[in-house]
Amino acid sequence: MSAQLLKHVLSGPSVMPTSPNPPGKDLKLFQPKKNTVLVSHGRPPWYGEDGKKIGNAFVIGVAGGSASGKTHVAREIVRALGSIPTVIILSQDSFYKHHSSEELVLAHANMLDFDHPSAIDMPMFASCLADLKQCKQSNIPVYSFAEHQRLQETKYLYGATVIIAEGIMALHDQSLRSLYDLKIFVQCDSDLMLARRIKRDVKERGRSVEGVLDQYLRFVKPSYDNFVRPTSSYADIIVPGSNNAVAIELICTHVRRQLRERSNQFREKMAIPHLSIKSKSGSHTPPPELEELNLTVHPNTPQMKGILTILRDKNRSRQDFIFFVDRLSTLLIEHALQHLPYLPSTVVTPIGVESPGKKLDAMHICGVCIQRSGGCLERGFRRVIRDAPMGSLLIQSDAVTGEPMCLQVMLPMAIRFRHMAENSWVFLLDAQIGTGAAAFMSIRILLDHGVREDHIVFVAFLVARGGGISILRRAFPEVKIVCAAVDDEMEEGWLEGVQDELTNPHGVGRKVWVMQPGMGQIGDRYYL
Numbered sequence: 001m002s003a004q005l006l007k008h009v010l011s012g013p014s015v016m017p018t019s020p021n022p023p024g025k026d027l028k029l030f031q032p033k034k035n036t037v038l039v040s041h042g043r044p045p046w047y048g049e050d051g052k053k054i055g056n057a058f059v060i061g062v063a064g065g066s067a068s069g070k071t072h073v074a075r076e077i078v079r080a081l082g083s084i085p086t087v088i089i090l091s092q093d094s095f096y097k098h099h100s101s102e103e104l105v106l107a108h109a110n111m112l113d114f115d116h117p118s119a120i121d122m123p124m125f126a127s128c129l130a131d132l133k134q135c136k137q138s139n140i141p142v143y144s145f146a147e148h149q150r151l152q153e154t155k156y157l158y159g160a161t162v163i164i165a166e167g168i169m170a171l172h173d174q175s176l177r178s179l180y181d182l183k184i185f186v187q188c189d190s191d192l193m194l195a196r197r198i199k200r201d202v203k204e205r206g207r208s209v210e211g212v213l214d215q216y217l218r219f220v221k222p223s224y225d226n227f228v229r230p231t232s233s234y235a236d237i238i239v240p241g242s243n244n245a246v247a248i249e250l251i252c253t254h255v256r257r258q259l260r261e262r263s264n265q266f267r268e269k270m271a272i273p274h275l276s277i278k279s280k281s282g283s284h285t286p287p288p289e290l291e292e293l294n295l296t297v298h299p300n301t302p303q304m305k306g307i308l309t310i311l312r313d314k315n316r317s318r319q320d321f322i323f324f325v326d327r328l329s330t331l332l333i334e335h336a337l338q339h340l341p342y343l344p345s346t347v348v349t350p351i352g353v354e355s356p357g358k359k360l361d362a363m364h365i366c367g368v369c370i371q372r373s374g375g376c377l378e379r380g381f382r383r384v385i386r387d388a389p390m391g392s393l394l395i396q397s398d399a400v401t402g403e404p405m406c407l408q409v410m411l412p413m414a415i416r417f418r419h420m421a422e423n424s425w426v427f428l429l430d431a432q433i434g435t436g437a438a439a440f441m442s443i444r445i446l447l448d449h450g451v452r453e454d455h456i457v458f459v460a461f462l463v464a465r466g467g468g469i470s471i472l473r474r475a476f477p478e479v480k481i482v483c484a485a486v487d488d489e490m491e492e493g494w495l496e497g498v499q500d501e502l503t504n505p506h507g508v509g510r511k512v513w514v515m516q517p518g519m520g521q522i523g524d525r526y527y528l
């Protein structure tokens, strides 16, 4: 088993991975949570150079009787996959329907049938699963076993490479079966299932032994015989409900092979054919003409030149650097506001004159900074656009392949819900666009959520003309890119032995492909 400890990301800042293998944690005791995106070393690109998605998430359906061991099998698969980037165990239990007060009275008397296929909201389950499979976000319902009720809240999920959907009826409907790449049925003796269910429901679901037995005889066993067991004929693999380590290893070998076939050396494609004119590697490709790039470059006023001169000066103090970065980000965000829609608006002035003007016509505006250096633009953003929610994306290069890896997605509410994302304007903030790999991934994440391409305004201090910008422009021509300057001169190459707390705490052998325009490592200069 891999030594990678899976981490729960997306449920709060405290769960950011701090190290792939924290000391003192017993991996055997580690229980992968259901309905949570589990991240090991990050998610590699799931799209090609054209910005279009390559394939879908790999979806496994796991059915079987109640307490047959479906959750156990799903968790063991996650554990055995170990370093697979991002996994969700999606539980069918979340999709039990909302119950009326009359139904709740029956439920608490063990008289409500939870084992009939009609008890589960199959269309909703299929639609959430289909969204996740297509790399879109989903806000799934939350169900309380203790209350026998669907709760008000929903759970936001996004970004899994592998999805394991488990439930007694997971193979029942064709609409679900058509979404699976692999169908599993967990086969278990009825007496073992009953014994496990009594133990589990008393301990974890607040039930009495008598109640569990009543419900079992009235609903659970007949339903197993009539609806659940027959679905085993749809399964690709029948896994025993106990002693199933060999079956699980076989499944994992299959999944690993499938994922390998889908991998795609993205960083190389972004960087290699577009070497800069001052490349250290000696290869020369003419950079694109500025007009071709369709950038919104801030007018090169003397004041702008002055700020850029200060920021390019490697001998400037950190205090100066921070002060002028904040000024520059304020100016750039002001400049970027020209891309938002405005409506005519007439006001009456204090001297009683009607004055025709404009007012902003955007429903939701939010900012998303690409960590860490995108955070340098946050202060400017907040100064100009008051009260706009901010989110962040953590994207880092893989230590071995150099691929951009998505480690954390913390998006504002307006983007988490698709209907709101479709009406949102998003300012994506990063200090510079070099290889363009992080910008590419961030734009793709927003598009996956339903943000319109022409509603994305990317704001960066500098763009490297010979970097990935032309590929980025070709892939996402509608995105507005606003910058202070476009640099021909930049440093380019592999940075070796970089130490960073998240992915490579010891700094050994880590190589990062860098293309840095004239301000160098802006995040380091601002924060360190």
Ligand SMILES: Nc1ncnc2c1ncn2[C@@H]1O[C@H](COP(=O)(O)OP(=O)(O)O)[C@@H](O)[C@H]1O
Binding pocket: 064, 065, 066, 067, 068, 069, 070, 071, 072, 073, 196, 197, 200, 241, 242, 243, 244
């Ligand atoms: N292969 C197994 N070996 C030992 N105990 C198991 C195994 N599979 C499941 N169990 C135990 O049985 C109980 C029910 O399993 P669970 O996976 O929750 O069932 P399901 O999801 O099918 O309802 C749990 O307490 C679990 O620890």
Ligand SMILES: O=c1ccn([C@@H]2O[C@H](COP(=O)(O)O)[C@@H](O)[C@H]2O)c(=O)[nH]1
Binding pocket: 065, 066, 067, 093, 096, 107, 114, 115, 144, 145, 147, 148, 149, 167, 168, 220
């Ligand atoms: O409110 C509820 C909802 C469901 N159940 C029982 O749960 C099992 C399915 O869950 P497993 O994790 O697959 O065992 C099903 O047999 C229902 O009877 C419940 O008791 N109360």
